Amino acid sequence: MTTSPNSNKKELSSEQQDGLLKILKARFEKYMNRHHGLEWADVQARLEAQPEKLWSLHEMEVSGGEPDVVGYDQQTGEYMFCDCSAESPKGRRSVCYDREALESRKEHKPQNNAIEMAAAIGIEILTEEQYRELQKLGSFDMKTSSWVKTPERIRKLGGAIFCDRRYDTVFMYHNGAESYYAARGFRGSLRV
Template sequence: MSSKKKLSSQQTADLLKIVKARFEKNRNRHKGIEWNEVQAKLKASPAKLWSLNEMEITGGEPDVVSYDNLPRRQAGKTGEYIFYDCSPETPKGRRSICYDHAALESRKEHKPRDSAMNMAADMGIDLLTEEQYRQLQQLGEFDLKTSSWIVTPAPVRKLGGALFCDRRYNTVFVYHNGAESYYAVRGFRGSLKV
């Protein structure tokens, strides 16, 4: 593993302290999950720790939201802890970006600095799906002033569109936009399995 994608001992300790405090403060997000088990998984996965740190430093406030506790062979479950970005608004360090690389390349002028799909891949995380976004919204109220790109079905993307979500009027809305569009209040939320 590249040293660029590995945290130092001090960075690891600092990150674990932050994530543990968030975990303890928001017990409603992960009932029945124990921090010591999460921490052990994280310490055993340096690349995942690096990705979690990327989520943190870009403003995502990652937290554990579930655990797949069945073996891989059963119903596709992985036995992994699942983190989502739980920042109240879409992460600040991931805003003003278009949907994917093709959309970024299609812009001839006024290009955004990056795309959601590129950034997620570079960070080692996945964009939330619509189902995951709705699951997150069951744990609190997110994106009351911002919006977040979500995984877009191939037929929609093929026609030039991309999907995003937000929460308004106590309701989760799914919208569409040109994939090349970008706004100061639109970013993306990610998920990480550890």
């Protein structure tokens, strides 16, 4: 995964902030169908008040996620961002599901795992329900697939679940949590 030079400090320079806000605003305006009734000025004000969230969005962006606003929580006043790249983010592919899966591999270990990468970025891996909601906003993962949050009962048995979209249908599958493929990554969400 490519990270920013300031990734250890989890803060962006003013130039990085300005650049990221321009990218996010342009994407917000281009894909209004993802966030009907929301105003960019409100989103930007919330972002500027929480620089650590801007850092997480930057990490989502540099790893290929193309984050965008996909919802608003009226109870908390939070905006929900999600990776909206057409395919699973390039900088987050070829990873197994979690640390336990990574350590269980005897050879040909991937460089990382989805759960720890998400935590390092400060995002949550999508649940199956969130993934299906995202798919209502467009067609995602037509050639790739994405790990999703796996229920503990499945994980205890060594499995993990992932989703993709084929034949105009969203599918959920299972695999050993230690598996990894060049076309499988993960998508994340962030509440701001």
